[in-house]
Amino acid sequence: MISFDRLRALAAVSAHGSIARAAEALHITPSGLSQQLAKLEREAGHRLLEPRGRSVRITHAGRVLAAHADRMLSELASTEADLRDLHDEVLGPLRIGGVGSAVRTLLPEALESLAAAHPRLRPTVADGEAVDLVPRLLDGQLDLLLIESWANRPLFVPEGVTLRTVVSEEVWVALSVRHPLNGRGTIDLTELKGTAWASCPPGTEPHEALVQAARAQGVEPDVRYTLTDHITQLALVEKNLTAALMPAMSHHLAPHGVHFARLRPALRRDIKAAWTTSAETPPVRACVALLGGGEEY
Known part of the structure; x- marks a missing residue:
């Protein structure tokens, strides 16, 4: 089963463009984020990231999964707001x-x-x-x-x-x-x-x-x-x-x-x-x- 926290990590990389900036936004270390993404690739059965110089680039499969992650995170935020209200x-x-x-x-x-x-x-x-x-x-x-x-x-x-x-x-x-x-x-x-x-x-x-x-x-x-x-x-x-x-x-x-x-x-x-x-x-x-x-x- 795909981990929601790891989907959040992929969405952060997609939004911020690099592992370093995504890790900073999520308040975790870049190595910790990389480990989550590696586990997510195994769960998804697809390569999600590929090297691009000193950084990484999201693959087509990664973009598809990141889009789903964005929708899920948005729905979760709406749910949490409703529960607070x-x-x-x-x-x-x-x-x-x-x-x-x-x-x-x-x-x-x-x-x-x-x-x-x-x-x-x-x-x-x-x-x-x-x-x-x-x-x-x-x-x-x-x-x-x-x-x-x-x-x-x-x-x-x-x-x-x-x-x-x-x-x-x-x-x-x-x-x-x-x-x-x-x-x-x-x-x-x-x-x-x-x-x-x-x-x-x-x-x-x-x-x-x-x-x-x-x-x-x-x-x-x-x-x-x-x-x-x-x-x-x-x-x-x-x-x-x-x-x-x-x-x-x-x-x-x-x-x-x-x-x-x-x-x-x-x-x-x-x-x-x-x-x-x-x-x-x-x-x-x-x-x-x-x-x-x-x-x-």
Whole structure:
């Protein structure tokens, strides 16, 4: 294997033009530098230097290897600079996972501000549900989550995860304007007995919150459409095929043929930022600060 220190020695000879000047720059003796270069030739399997009067000249193979060494040294210098800056600067990767409504509504403006303030930050985003995203956070695959917690089914996270509420909002029921209860300002879930429902898949926070809210009123919900996307749910609601529980931040997605009514008893949902407490990096702190906290919808 080629030694990195010996590559550094070759790059120095290439840059300074002689063994003597390269040795001075590296703070070693010329004989010590010559020994490193001789070992590098054996490692590389090529002649790297040839005599030129009282000095040496770099061969073609030496120039090729020196060019690679220069790139490696430059990358190493950049890496070392980034590591020195990690304690204070917002840079490097920031892997975000979030539920669709939060990603769509909250993240674009925050990411725009992050990009302007911290051009060395490299955010990536994946959408999903808490049941899938939390394990990825714990495994170190994600750095920050935007996940939901419903008032009647509070989100459970393991020890070592920090939660901060970013948005707290009321949840409404979405019905078609052709539904018999259209126009009502408040609706009890018992009045929707026999109505088909659209919700996220079983095991997700929205699905389980719907089931628990209905069962608390003595109703077993008929969930016929399992769809993670609110836009698709609302498209089916407009056609009077289903009802759906819809957080306030997704109301603007509704087509004209959808009516929203408050629930009795009322139901709320929080969007929470979540991150591993031991991995609270400057990028995580910067993003959470831009997302704010406690906003009402």
